[in-house]
Amino acid sequence: MRLGREMHLVARPARLIPEAGDVRLIEVPVPDPKPGEVLVRNLYMSIDPGALMHMKDLSALDIPHFATDTAMWCDAVGEVIESADEDLKAGDIVWHRLGWRDYAVASATRFRRVDAGAYPSLTHHLCFGIVAYIGIELAGIRPGDTVLVSSAVGGVGSIAGQIARLRGASKVIGSVGSARKVAYAKETLRYDAAFDHHDEDFRLQDDIDVYFDSVGGRQLEAAIDAMRPRGRIVVCGQTEQLHSGVPNGPRNMMTLVRKRLGLQAYYTFDHPDLVPKFEEEFPQWVRSGDLVVAETVVHGLENGVDAAVGQMRGEYVGKVVLRL
Ligand SMILES: NC(=O)c1ccc[n+]([C@@H]2O[C@H](COP(=O)([O-])OP(=O)(O)OC[C@H]3O[C@@H](n4cnc5c(N)ncnc54)[C@H](OP(=O)(O)O)[C@@H]3O)[C@@H](O)[C@H]2O)c1
Structure with missing residues (x-):
């Protein structure tokens, strides 16, 4: 037996x-x-x-x-x-x-x-490429966009930033949790800029067109303040709330209204229509080296x-x- x-x-x-x-x-x-x-x-x-x-x-x-x-x-x-x-x-x-x-x-x-x-590796079948892909599709990246990604070297975020670039974003900025990750984001994942969200009172210096949100809370609040009018926010997770167990929503929701921001949350399984396109594009990006699967x-x-x-x-x- x-x-x-x-x-x-x-x-x-x-x-x-x-x-x-x-x-x-x-x-x-x-x-x-x-x-x-x-x-x-x-x-x-x-x-x-x-x-x-x-x-x-x-x-x-x-x-x-x-x-x-x-x-x-x-x-x-x-x-x-x-x-x-x-x-x-x-x-x-x-x-x-x-x-x-x-x-x-x-x-x-x-x-x-x-x-x-x-x-190149069987492990890549487990990467969260599809989660990132759908979020970036929903965001509708336009050439020249400035894109902010949270958890930017995590499973989902590390891929979201790279797909945003492949879709024509001109500046991709990563929010991460340590100096080591700042270096990794810039050197390995080719983010244009990255910062440590633990830094007290971090301020976003750029005007953001698209925010890919995995964490919510304080970072979502900062992103709303930095968004350009009619910017788009896609929400795939709320790690900060999950981890603290305490709802910690943005306090500036009126800014969301004033700027007419779009905010769309999603689950991957809501979008089976995007899977065939993902299966066509994503493995090619990985095999060609256009996209690094960090793991x-x-x-x-x-x-x-x-x-x-x-x-x-x-x-x-x-x-x-x-x-x-
Ligand atoms: N919508 C969907 O269909 C779908 C599918 C899969 C996953 N998700 C969601 O996507 C998100 C990312 O998943 P993942 O597997 O790629 O995880 P991950 O980003 O690799 O890991 C979680 C990261 O969150 C950051 N973090 C931890 N505590 C935090 C806090 N209090 N505030 C801000 N950041 C914090 C840490 O990164 P730093 O060190 O950089 O802070 C940590 O490494 C999760 O919220 C998950 O639930 C959604």
Whole structure:
């Protein structure tokens, strides 16, 4: 009998950071696939803010959360090692949402075969290119735009800034959480400028046409003040509120009205229409080197929760991926 490990949520953390005992790595028997099912050995899984968020009870927000005493889940890439399905074959590389476990056994319909050669690395199938791509499409970049990106070297932000440039922005500015990240944004991701949002009383020096917002709160407030009239704000996340647990909205919403700013929030799954265009353009940008997929790879399922906490604390650059 094959055995595999799964990360279970045992108790909902009282605070953002789970305590010892809230999660447990357990060993379980891995069943053989039944007709129509496949057995997948996971190779990589995504570490993202969702890991800590889904540990909470999110019923009031109408967002799914982890059940207790069952395996947690997240995006993952793995290899089919046994198949009882007509379509998927042993050796196929698949993307799916049954991460946080060594092996996934489920209906073949829950796995999507990917082209293993589409990117220089299998990890790139987990990057948040699609999230960034949709946000930048919704923003409608015009040649010459000045674009501000928050969490600018994070999983989503590191790609959003680069796509804005590819779409014709003339100046791309990154907001990040450390001096090391300022250097990374400018040297590796080719941002024109970057600043540390921890600097007390930071002021945006530029007039902004587009703000790509992942964090909300204080940075959204500063962006609204710096926007040009009729500028566009796209909101993909609210990390500041997620992390502090305290609503900390902008206090200058009247400025939003006065400047006639557009503000659009989105979930990636709202825009399946943009996926074919993304799949055509994005791998080409990566393969040609026009776009750098920034990432940090951590190792070992047992280190996954610490990695999620480290990511939230801003310890990594790029998309955080765990090698199982
Ligand atoms: N709408 C969608 O469909 C969708 C899909 C996926 C993800 N998202 C959202 O996109 C956002 C980014 O996700 P990601 O995976 O790319 O994460 P990420 O940006 O790689 O990591 C989170 C980053 O947030 C920053 N941060 C932490 N605490 C902060 C605070 N109090 N104030 C401001 N910044 C803080 C840190 O970067 P610094 O060190 O630079 O501050 C940290 O590294 C998240 O809000 C996530 O929920 C949305």
